[in-house]
Amino acid sequence: MLVYTLKRLGLALLVTLAVSMLSFALLYLSGDPAAAIAGETANADDIEAVRIYYGFDRPWVVQYGEWMFNAIRGDFGTSYYFKLPVSQLVADRLSVTMLLGLCGISFALLTAVPLGVAAAVRPNSIIDRIALFLSVMGQAMPSFWFGLVLIVLFSIKLRLLPPSGSDNWQNFVMPTIVLGYYAMPAIMRLTRAGMLDVLGADYVRTARAKGAGEFRVMFKHALRNAIIPVVSLAAVQMGFMLGGSIVVESIFALHGAGYLAWESIGRNDLPTVQALILVFSMFYIVFTFLSDLLNAWLDPRMRVG
Amino acid sequence: MKQILKGAGIFALAMAAAGTAAANKADDTLNVAFSKELENVDSYFNSAREGVIMQRSIWDGLVYRDPYTGEYKGNLATDWNWVDDKTLEFNLRQGVTFHNGEPFDADDVVATVNWVADEKNGVKTQRNVNWMESAEKIDQFKVRIHLKAPFPAAIEYLAGPVSIYPNEYYAKVGPTGMGLNPVGTGPYKVVSVEPGKHFVLEKYENYHKDSPKGQANIGRLDIRTIPDFNTQAAELFSGGLDWVWQVPPDQAESLAAMGEFTVANESTMRIGYLQFDAAGRSGENNPFTNKLVRQAISHAIDREAIVASMLKGKSRVVNSACFPSQFGCDQDVTVYDYNPEKAKQLLAEAGYPDGLEIDFYAYRDREYAEAMLGYLEAVGIKSNFKLLQYSALRELSMKGEVSMSFQTWGSYSINDASAIVSQYFKLGSLDSAQDEQIKEWLDVADSSVDSDERKEYYSKALKRIAEEAYWLPLFSYNSNYVFTKDLEYAPTTDAIPRFFQMSWK
Numbered sequence: 124m125l126v127y128t129l130k131r132l133g134l135a136l137l138v139t140l141a142v143s144m145l146s147f148a149l150l151y152l153s154g155d156p157a158a159a160i161a162g163e164t165a166n167a168d169d170i171e172a173v174r175i176y177y178g179f180d181r182p183w184v185v186q187y188g189e190w191m192f193n194a195i196r197g198d199f200g201t202s203y204y205f206k207l208p209v210s211q212l213v214a215d216r217l218s219v220t221m222l223l224g225l226c227g228i229s230f231a232l233l234t235a236v237p238l239g240v241a242a243a244v245r246p247n248s249i250i251d252r253i254a255l256f257l258s259v260m261g262q263a264m265p266s267f268w269f270g271l272v273l274i275v276l277f278s279i280k281l282r283l284l285p286p287s288g289s290d291n292w293q294n295f296v297m298p299t300i301v302l303g304y305y306a307m308p309a310i311m312r313l314t315r316a317g318m319l320d321v322l323g324a325d326y327v328r329t330a331r332a333k334g335a336g337e338f339r340v341m342f343k344h345a346l347r348n349a350i351i352p353v354v355s356l357a358a359v360q361m362g363f364m365l366g367g368s369i370v371v372e373s374i375f376a377l378h379g380a381g382y383l384a385w386e387s388i389g390r391n392d393l394p395t396v397q398a399l400i401l402v403f404s405m406f407y408i409v410f411t412f413l414s415d416l417l418n419a420w421l422d423p424r425m426r427v428g
Numbered sequence: 429m430k431q432i433l434k435g436a437g438i439f440a441l442a443m444a445a446a447g448t449a450a451a452n453k454a455d456d457t458l459n460v461a462f463s464k465e466l467e468n469v470d471s472y473f474n475s476a477r478e479g480v481i482m483q484r485s486i487w488d489g490l491v492y493r494d495p496y497t498g499e500y501k502g503n504l505a506t507d508w509n510w511v512d513d514k515t516l517e518f519n520l521r522q523g524v525t526f527h528n529g530e531p532f533d534a535d536d537v538v539a540t541v542n543w544v545a546d547e548k549n550g551v552k553t554q555r556n557v558n559w560m561e562s563a564e565k566i567d568q569f570k571v572r573i574h575l576k577a578p579f580p581a582a583i584e585y586l587a588g589p590v591s592i593y594p595n596e597y598y599a600k601v602g603p604t605g606m607g608l609n610p611v612g613t614g615p616y617k618v619v620s621v622e623p624g625k626h627f628v629l630e631k632y633e634n635y636h637k638d639s640p641k642g643q644a645n646i647g648r649l650d651i652r653t654i655p656d657f658n659t660q661a662a663e664l665f666s667g668g669l670d671w672v673w674q675v676p677p678d679q680a681e682s683l684a685a686m687g688e689f690t691v692a693n694e695s696t697m698r699i700g701y702l703q704f705d706a707a708g709r710s711g712e713n714n715p716f717t718n719k720l721v722r723q724a725i726s727h728a729i730d731r732e733a734i735v736a737s738m739l740k741g742k743s744r745v746v747n748s749a750c751f752p753s754q755f756g757c758d759q760d761v762t763v764y765d766y767n768p769e770k771a772k773q774l775l776a777e778a779g780y781p782d783g784l785e786i787d788f789y790a791y792r793d794r795e796y797a798e799a800m801l802g803y804l805e806a807v808g809i810k811s812n813f814k815l816l817q818y819s820a821l822r823e824l825s826m827k828g829e830v831s832m833s834f835q836t837w838g839s840y841s842i843n844d845a846s847a848i849v850s851q852y853f854k855l856g857s858l859d860s861a862q863d864e865q866i867k868e869w870l871d872v873a874d875s876s877v878d879s880d881e882r883k884e885y886y887s888k889a890l891k892r893i894a895e896e897a898y899w900l901p902l903f904s905y906n907s908n909y910v911f912t913k914d915l916e917y918a919p920t921t922d923a924i925p926r927f928f929q930m931s932w933k
Contacts, residue, residue, distance in 0.1 A: 158826070159819035161552075167826060167857040169554050176550065204467035204474070205623050206604045212623075274662045286662040287654050376654040378465075378625045386465055391819055 124419065131415050135408045142404040143194075143397070144187065150393055151183045159391035160203050177203070190397065200394035202387075209398045213380065217402065219289050220372070220379035223298055224364040230303030231310055232357060239314025240346065246319060254315070258308030266301050270374040273297045287376035298375045302368055306360040313356055317349030324348075351418050358414035359407070366403035452670050453914040453932045456647035459670045460927075461654045461663065465624035468607035471591055472544055472551045477923070480589070480841065485629060485649075485927050487591030487612035490518055490537070491583055492640040495920035498753075498843070500583055501640035504532065504592055504613065513578040513877050514561075520569040524636045526594040527617040534565040539595030541573060555851075556589040556840070578875040580882060581844045584755075588842060615644040615928040627651040629927070645931035664689065664910065671911040673925060677740040680908035689910050693741035696923035697751045698838035698905040699848075700796065702729075706898050707862035709828030715786065716831055720778035722897035725832075726764035728771035728807045731902050734799050741906035749849055749893045749901050753921060756845035756873065756886030761894035771807040783808025789833035790814070791821045796902075797834050826857040836905070841922040845886045850874050853889065853898075861898040 157174035174180050178189075193200065199209035242251040277297060278286040288294045321327060322345055330344045369381040380399060387395040419425045452459065462478045471483035490505040502508070505518040524532040541563035544551050551557050559582065561574040575582060597611050610618045613636070616629040629649040637643075654660050654669075657676060661683070663669040675683070675691075684691035702725065708717040715721045731745045747764075750757035775783065788804075788811035790797040801811050816824070824830050839847035853859055854867045866889045873885035893899060909919050917930045 155819065155823045158823045170826075172547065173550075202467070206468050206470070206473060206607055207623060271658050271662075274659065278662050279665045282666060285668060286666060287659045287668070288652065373655045374659055376652065376656070376659055378653070382655070383624075389817065 127419060128416065131412055135412050138408055139401070139405060143191070143401050146400040146404075147187045147190065147397060148183065150396060151186075155179075156203075156391040156393050190394075194398075194401070199398040202395045203392050204387075204390060205395075209394045212383070212395065213398050213402060216378060216380040216383045219377050220365055220368060220381060223295060223302060223368060223371070223377065223379060224361060226295055226299040227302035227364050227368075228306065228357060228361045230299050231306040231360065234303070235307045235310035236314050236350075236353070239311040240318055240341065242311070242315045243318030243322060243349075244341070251315075254311060258311050261304045261308040264304075266305050266370050267374055269304065270297065270301045270371060273300065274374075289377045289379075294375070294377070298368075298371050298377060301374075302364055302371050306357075306364065309356060310353055310360070313353050314349065317352060318345060321345045321349045347421060351421055354414045354417050354421070355411075358410035362403070362407035362410050365406045452667065452912060456932075458646050458649050458915070458927070458930065459663075459668060460649060460651040461660045461669050461672045462651060463653070463655055463657070463660075463674055465653050465655075466627070467624055468603065469610045469618070469621055469623075469627070470603045470606040471589065472553075472557070473603045473607065475553050477838075481925055481927075482610075482627070483589070483591055484614070484924055485616040485644075486610050486614045486618060487593070488614050488639070488641070489586055489588070489591050490520075491587040493584070493587040493843070494640065495922055495924070495926070496918075500587060503587075503640055504537075508583075510877065511572065514575045516573045516575070516582060517566070518571050518573070520571065521636065521638070522569055524613050525634055526597070526611055526613050527632060528594065528597055528611045530594045530596055530611075532592070532594075532613055533568050534571045536592055536595045537571045538563040538565050539599070540593045541590075543593075543598070544590070553589065553840070556585060559585070560590075578877060580875070580877050580879070581755075581842065581846050584842055584844050589840065615639070615641055616649065619648075625653055641926070641928050644928040646927065649927055670915060671909070671917075671930075673907055673909045673919075675908040675910050677738070677908065680741075680910065683910050688913075690913055690915065690917075692909045692911075692917070692919050693906055694909070694919035694923070695742040695744070695921050696838065696905045696907050697753070697841050697843070697921065698836055698923070699746050699751055700793070700834065700836045700902040700905065701749065702800075702900040702902065703825075703830075703833050703835050703852075703860050704898060704900075705828070705831045705860050706896065707828075707860055709860070709862075710831045714831055715778070715780065715784055718778045719896060720774045721780070721784075722900075723764065724771040724774035724778065724807065725804065725809070726897050726900045727767045727774065728809070729800050729803045729900070729902075730766040732766065734796060735903045738796060738799065739903055739906060741908060743903050743906045745903050746901040747894060748890050749852075749899050750845045750890065751839060751848070751904060754839065754843050754845045754847070755879075756883050758883070758887035758890050760887070761891050762897075763894075764897070764900065768803075768807050775808065780808075783810065785810040785812070787812045787814060787831050789816060789821055789824070789830050791816055791818045791834075792836065793834070800834065822858075825860075828857070828860075830860075834902075838905075838923075841924055843922070845890075846870075846874050849886065849889055849893070853893065861893070861896070863892070863896070863898070866892055 157170045157179050161170045161173045197210060202209050202212055205212055238254045242254040245251060274286045277284040284293050284296055327340060327345055330340050366381060368379060369385045372379040372382040384396065384399040464476060464478055466474060466476055466478040468474050469482055471479055488503050490503060492501050492503040494501060504521055504524060506521050508516055508518045511517050520534060526532060541560055543549055544557045545560040545562060559575055559579040561576045564572045566572060591612065594611055598606060608621050615632055615635045617632040619628040619630050621627055631644040631647050635643055657679060660669060660672045664672060680691050683689055704716040704722045705714055706716055706722065708714045735743045735745055748757055748759055748761045752759060786809060788801060794815055801813055804811055837848055850870050853861060854870055855862055869885045869889045873882045876882050907923055911917060914933055915930060916933050
């Protein structure tokens with residue numbers, strides 16, 4: 124298990140390095156940051172002054188090296204627009220996004236896994252049909268529309284929840300549902316498929332034959348095996364939620380990291396974008412890493428591979 | 429049963445909490461939404477409209493221009509005169525204090541001007557400050573500002589973007605500190621700043637009595653950034669917001685029809701225009717070097733129809749390359765009426781009887797651009813439409829690689845034609861005409877202190893721009909303001925909402 128963990132860790136670090144280098148190169152190609160910073164009224168001389176002031180005139184390898192050297196020591200530079208340290212800015216916005224992501228994935232797992240199991244136990248029953256209906260809806264409904272429907276219902280008609288902001292737990296109810304509902308269908312369908320597969324397996328029949336209770340068969344024998352692909356999927360979904368909740372953050376005015384990334388890309392705020400890309404890719408890497416470990420713990424055969 | 433009771437408790441709590449979010453006339457708080465994030469409140473380090481709005485409430489300038497009458501009045505200065513055409517002398521107002529208690533005097537003016545005028549300090553919008561050379565203290569309440577060159581629009585700038593900062597405080601905290609804890613002499617003082625997200629302002633009780641801005645009426649401003657307009661609307665309906673602006677025309681119409689809110693419309697200084705590569709920088713065989721092609725396009729687009737069906741409100745078609753209220757913006761120029769037959773005929777004359785294919789660049793208002801594509805198509809001009817980010821398009825324009833683009837310019841609410849024509853027609857990298865005659869005329873207009881002479885030379889330049897069809901000015905923009913019926917407010921054409929001029933009914 125230790126060798127396996129170390130191998131995975133080494134791979135994760137290499138991926139992080141590759142992502143940071145690639146994103147730096149892409150940002151470098153995407154447009155002139157000096158023109159963006161200098162603003163609307165700048166002439167060519169102003170832009171040249173900005174270019175030299177921020178050091179954009181140097182080769183990108185040098186700029187990358189300098190950025191990496193500082194980043195390793197926790198210094199991600201200063202935002203060109205906020206005039207604040209990027210680390211402070213990102214940490215502030217990430218707290219909202221992480222809370223939202225955790226709530227979202229919990230909501231998705233807590234609804235999708237029981238539904239998936241229920242659907243698998245009675246395939247083609249009414250429960251299965253309802254679960255299928257819910258998942259198709261979740262997949263088909265764009266989150267900006269679903270979000271607005273919830274706002275109209277809960278904020279305007281019923282006056283139960285505030286439409287926007289991030290001050291109270293009430294602010295997170297609707298965003299959690301919207302974000303979680305988007306991830307739910309895939310998790311549910313995968314749970315159902317995994318369970319159907321496993322419930323027909325020999326060892327389940329053996330378990331039943333030796334007289335194990337139905338509950339024990341379901342959760343100790345079947346779900347433990349059926350859940351393995353779900354864990355991997357949930358990890359990827361979680362990474363997606365942390366980096367890709369731009370739409371939800373924007374509708375509910377949550378000011379999280381996703382929205383910050385979107386805005387920063389628009390205004391070429393390179394240090395902020397670069398730090399966010401690194402953080403988002405780290406999330407994917409960390410979650411994939413954790414799900415690998417979790418799966419290896421669930422299924423000892425994986426520890427060899 | 430216990431569970432149900434517990435559930436009901438949470439239910440009631442949620443209702444109570446949702447109720448407290450709404451605040452308005454009853455507790456003297458105006459809840460405002462911005463659509464865009466304001467990153468840094470320090471007005472010298474942002475170029476956002478939201479920044480200008482904050483600046484006018486938090487800080488004062490030496491001069492104030494009454495937005496309703498256009499008259500210049502002393503604010504931090506009581507009066508001023510031109511010593512010569514490069515020196516302005518100001519008598520300062522006594523007894524003014526900053527929000528932090530620091531008294532205002534000549535040292536604050538001198539320190540602010542000298543600091544912002546120094547290019548090394550990196551003030552974001554250089555054009556607002558780079559006409560100043562330095563400031564000099566004559567005595568505690570008298571200063572002189574020295575200009576780099578004669579600059580007749582100086583008073584307009586001093587009444588606009590140039591605000592006076594407290595010298596001791598700014599020296600200590602710099603732009604970062606000023607952005608987080610802004611301190612000025614203005615009618616509102618800042619209570620809290622969450623960068624980009626949330627700003628709370630309170631009426632400044634010690635605001636100087638004789639200010640032409642007048643005293644603030646509303647006690648507290650709570651400003652939040654809500655990017656999506658639909659969410660803003662939901663907040664309006666649920667009582668979480670009292671005032672929003674830049675409301676899309678269709679939504680403004682339906683909100684007005686509902687009758688629950690006051691919906692006001694006012695023109696802004698921003699105009700839209702098509703810019704043609706008349707100088708041929710984007711390639712020698714460029715059809716836009718041919719005046720007939722530029723005129724053909726000018727006749728091909730029904731600007732009236734676009735204004736009537738899309739921009740609506742107080743938007744108007746403009747023919748001169750500036751906003752009509754700006755000083756020197758002569759309206760007596762060549763007008764290109766909508767005449768597709770004439771457009772086809774001009775194209776044929778230009779050597780394109782079967783039409784032609786062009787690149788059409790834009791960075792905003794896709795729907796307006798697409799309407800124009802349709803009109804061009806109708807006279808036989810096929811367009812490759814390219815919608816870019818603002819900075820990307822600007823970079824291409826500076827390199828001279830853009831043959832035709834749909835651009836807009838807001839003149840930073842400076843009510844002087846120099847803020848637009850002189851910005852684009854003095855042979856700079858964004859000058860797609862590169863007409864030396866126009867530059868000569870603009871040089872005269874920009875530096876003369878004789879206002880009749882200025883008018884005459886701006887007029888010459890604007891007439892030639894229209895006659896040559898270097899630009900096709902399209903329309904002025906407008907903004908819709910939606911607010912609670914409890915609020916008294918009249919929007920201004922410079923599109924700068926002034927909170928200190930709002931009051932409860």
